[in-house]
Amino acid sequence: MTTLTAQRPSATAPTRAAAPAKRPFPLVRHSLALTKRSLIKTWRTPEALIDVTLQPVIFLAIFTYIFGGAVAGSTGSYLQYLLPGVLGQTIAMGAIAIGVNLNTDMEKGIFDRFKSLPIPRSAPLMGAVLGDVVRYVIVAVVTIATGYVMGFRIQTSPLEAVAGCLLAVLFALCLSWVSVWVGMLVRTSGAVQGVMFLLIMPLTFGSNVFVQTETLPGWMQSFVNVNPLTHLVDSMRGLFLGTPIGNHVWWTLAWCVGLVAVFMPLALRGYRRKV
Template structure:
């Protein structure tokens, strides 16, 4: 008795080999992180009220500080608006990074990460995807701040390329700072505690800086802290990109701060996440 054999090509003539299929796939971490970033964007679009803090807050700060303190600080509101807007943008975009820690802590309480844990995806994908998806918040901050600023009389005095570079630097800083928020969100028990702790970090950085007044006008004992404050360098760089003001090495210091935040807090956040889930 003879046994008929079917040629391998006749079984699946058009099916690619396993090795070829694997090569065509992108890196698993990148692929799954982008998918979860899309989930974060959909969640944001379905709850637009979650963007109130990054739309109304810069408008309120600009109106209050320009029209109440502008004359006292700079002599007139127009001059102070030109000085203040880059600082308000930097402050608001830094505060916008708080939301990601709050949201991740809420997802932990709801058990969503238990579902992610059961999926065949890299363990870091949910956190990386959440950070990437949060870019939309920073874009909204930039757009809303410039819209209100232009209605009040703010004008960029450099070229469009420099303005885009300033905005990209602000987004990069916010993405780096968001890993601090992610770490806090993984460590504390409630979303309210995340918000409270992050405000305790962001508010001193905002007011003990050159956001509202020049560094030289501050007390001498405070100027040392201000000169090392990452927001000080970010604001100085943004004023240079938007207004052509001298910025020295502020861009390089800001990039170093971004690198340091990622190198320190991204591994800590991932480690805390692994212990949490």
């Protein structure tokens, strides 16, 4: 008579491997990984930094030595007024590159590869925007260093000067979402550059970057007073030179929040439609 015995698993029998635990915050992790990719790409193509290295030097030299005497009576006093404006202008124009680069990557099919990866759909855009921090920091360092060689001097504390630079970098990061959105809309990288220049140029020249608001026509002053670049430049002048800041810092931060709130969702929506 046969007896039934309970079958026990053999010691050598294979066991099911434990499923790997999911790591938290996938959007943050993948965005930072793609930020590193963007930084490596920038490091390997230094010629892509020409706009943030040579442009502020050229603008400072041209406007200071050609227009300084006519506008302010001396190049030295005009340089003190001009440098925060040039920093605001060049850091805003530096935001154009991200839309051009993203559009070029999409033309090459790089984002098709990202689409096949198990990553959040918005991670490539987030990584590209964060990777542009280096470009904006370079703009600030080059502009201030060039200004010091030419005779510019910060009149406030180092902490206030750093705060002014960080405010400019923050504004550029928020403004870059406009460029990303345009990059998702148009079909070629050349079109991105053209559209963004049409948007940035009125902001830079329709502001107090080069001259005081009171010297402009009355109808133009209304636009200058609400121009986000005007608030940014006045904030930096206060933090660099000790001039009255008023509520310009708060207006700049409000514009930063508004730009992200409006154009980040539009850029992500355009990206999902395109890929």
